[in-house]
Amino acid sequence: MSAVTDTLTEADAEGAGEAEAPSPRRSRSRSASTQKWSRLVHTYASMIALLLVLFFGITGITLNHPDWTFGQKPTSTSKSGTMTFTVAPDGTVDYLKVSEYFRDTYNVTADVSDYATTGTQGSISYRSPGYAADATFDTDTGEYRITIEQEGFIGVMNELHKGRDADDSWKWAIDASGAVLVLIALSGLLLQLFLKRRRRSALIVALTGAAVAIALILLTL
Numbered sequence: 001m002s003a004v005t006d007t008l009t010e011a012d013a014e015g016a017g018e019a020e021a022p023s024p025r026r027s028r029s030r031s032a033s034t035q036k037w038s039r040l041v042h043t044y045a046s047m048i049a050l051l052l053v054l055f056f057g058i059t060g061i062t063l064n065h066p067d068w069t070f071g072q073k074p075t076s077t078s079k080s081g082t083m084t085f086t087v088a089p090d091g092t093v094d095y096l097k098v099s100e101y102f103r104d105t106y107n108v109t110a111d112v113s114d115y116a117t118t119g120t121q122g123s124i125s126y127r128s129p130g131y132a133a134d135a136t137f138d139t140d141t142g143e144y145r146i147t148i149e150q151e152g153f154i155g156v157m158n159e160l161h162k163g164r165d166a167d168d169s170w171k172w173a174i175d176a177s178g179a180v181l182v183l184i185a186l187s188g189l190l191l192q193l194f195l196k197r198r199r200r201s202a203l204i205v206a207l208t209g210a211a212v213a214i215a216l217i218l219l220t221l
Contacts, residue, residue, distance in 0.1 A: 049180040058157075063158050063161060068154065080143070082143050098135075106146060112124060121139070128166075133148045135147075
């Protein structure tokens with residue numbers, strides 16, 4: 001009786017082990033589902049980021065060749081004059097009126113990036129992608145000098161690529177673009193792992209590219 005009981009116990013244990021082991025069909029179904037979602041993510045993320053990839057790809061090239069202006073060279077203009085309202089009633093510099101004067105007189109459109117007063121000298125600066133205006137003035141006499149520098153279209157695009165002097169909305173756009181590009185890269189790599197015929201060659205190419213990139217970074221530093 002004891003031998004029969006032991007035999008039944010062993011059979012039950014083996015049956016339980018077989019029940020707990022994942023079936024090949026379920027494993028294949030899960031793999032197919034992962035592959036399907038990876039393909040969908042990769043496809044639609046690529047479509048969403050199509051223009052962004054083109055933009056950052058093209059401007060990455062033009063950034064590396066700053067002499068490529070395509071006929072739109074940077075311009076620099078300097079003007080001077082006299083203001084009559086540099087000081088407010090309380091004795092401080094009225095930068096709001098000073099700023100509005102420059103905006104109205106010289107069509108300055110960028111945001112104020114900095115302003116300061118040192119002794120009887122005041123200064124105010126404006127910045128936006130591809131645009132810079134710097135003015136200095138005497139707080140006693142109101143005499144001033146303003147220099148306005150403007151990049152061409154390519155220069156503006158290069159500045160947008162770097163996010164320099166851009167507003168918060170564009171900086172958020174750069175962050176979102178980076179996140180989408182990371183998603184495209186990871187989903188593409190995941191897809192390659194499911195393709196047995198190309199898995200090994202894809203990994204070799206990926207590792208080779210990573211090694212070359214790291215080597216170039218180390219050589220540049």
